[in-house]
Amino acid sequence: MLTHTQILDRFAARVMPEGSDDTARLQFAAAARAISVAREGVARLDQSCDQLVYLSSGSTKLVAHATHDREQVIGFHFAGDLLCIPARAHHSYSLVALRDTELVATCYDKVLELFGAHPGVLEILLESTRASLDRCREKAIALGRKTAPERVASFLIAMATRTGRTEEGAMVLSLPMSRRDIADSIGITIETVSRQLTILREQGVIETVGRSEIRILDMQRLTEGAGFLPGRA
């Protein structure tokens, strides 16, 4: 468990890389809030303005609420990520911890006000926003035009890219999220997720160990079923 000061320092190291002046740093420390969120907990953020969040440890899902009973997981985020949580508008967004998580949150506008003249900070914000946009667009393709089997395959590949590790020739995933989270992320039901995983298991493409570990045995076959463009990895 880190102290608030340590969390803020990590954030400072991430966002303010080079010699940004101490005045701005101190002002930032005054404006930013360090927050700890327990597993399954919802980060209590200011919904009145867009929030910039830095995850110093743990992992989260960004959830959008349409009508009360329908949730769409917009994305998963891991330690070190910077992300933006939009203010409440047509839909409301919330950040939910998948594991115990520590984060730093500020009003996006406040950051721009303090660091609008610092190219280094802006470049980092731009880079992380572009990464989020890229992933969101890939998600939009999956949600709009892919079948259930393709969605599951795409999801597994995306997770392998972001958090997978190679072990004895197999790509191993320790998924921090539940079947429900996966389902809400790719726009299908938990039952359908389960059925698709069963099919992949029967085909020998994956193995599952307990609830959270998935071992990808045949990445090529998985990729073929992901609905990607032919002729490319």
Next chain:
Amino acid sequence: MLTHTQILDRFAARVMPEGSDDTARLQFAAAARAISVAREGVARLDQSCDQLVYLSSGSTKLVAHATHDREQVIGFHFAGDLLCIPARAHHSYSLVALRDTELVATCYDKVLELFGAHPGVLEILLESTRASLDRCREKAIALGRKTAPERVASFLIAMATRTGRTEEGAMVLSLPMSRRDIADSIGITIETVSRQLTILREQGVIETVGRSEIRILDMQRLTEGAGFLPGRA
């Protein structure tokens, strides 16, 4: 029809607002390409690196290709917009003109290289990227969790927000895109779009004039059917 120089000047005015030095401007002019695209035409962009595009006139759709017969429209863009077209990877993206369009394109990396030290330029890029991300997230909600009627209503409201004009108490949209484009954008078929518009017409919520004009007569009813959070506009 603008000359290439005029198009570049417009772009410069949009991206380089204050006194950015002439050296960078000239270097940029050398790196940027001004392109005219006729209606229905595909902008011939460099697919090997992310492209930054400025639309000086016209309107476009950003299309992602999954397998050959399936297209997902990621977003629509209008004159004055800045957008990023990702390099080819798991999917390939292309920019298609809905009307005759003029644009300026450059490698995103080149822009960062030239203007990485200019806070004004970075701020504009960040702002437009955040706007794209916001819209993409709203789209993800619609694609993942909304029914066909809700998707059509959400689409009409989004278009009203971006390009609508008020006339005799009605919100009037001149949609530059076809039913097919709408369908590919909200992840349903043209037939379903057509059916939903018919239902809205029968309910007196909208009127259609020709193929491209839609008049929203009852914005409240439309909003109620869009699957937004209750109790908010």
Next chain:
DNA sequence: CGGCTTGTTGACGGGGATCAAGAATTGTGG
């Protein structure tokens, strides 16, 4: 071991896709 949550499997039905035909709009040439 026994409750409790989470995941899996089965049966069934519905919303939207697909296939097919007809109507409306737009464009073109006389």
Next chain:
DNA sequence: CCACAATTCTTGATCCCCGTCAACAAGCCG
């Protein structure tokens, strides 16, 4: 300015994937 072809849109009939509901199994924790 009016045929008329070509495209786009609308409407109808049928089908199927995946959502829903329900029951059961498997992890997980005291």
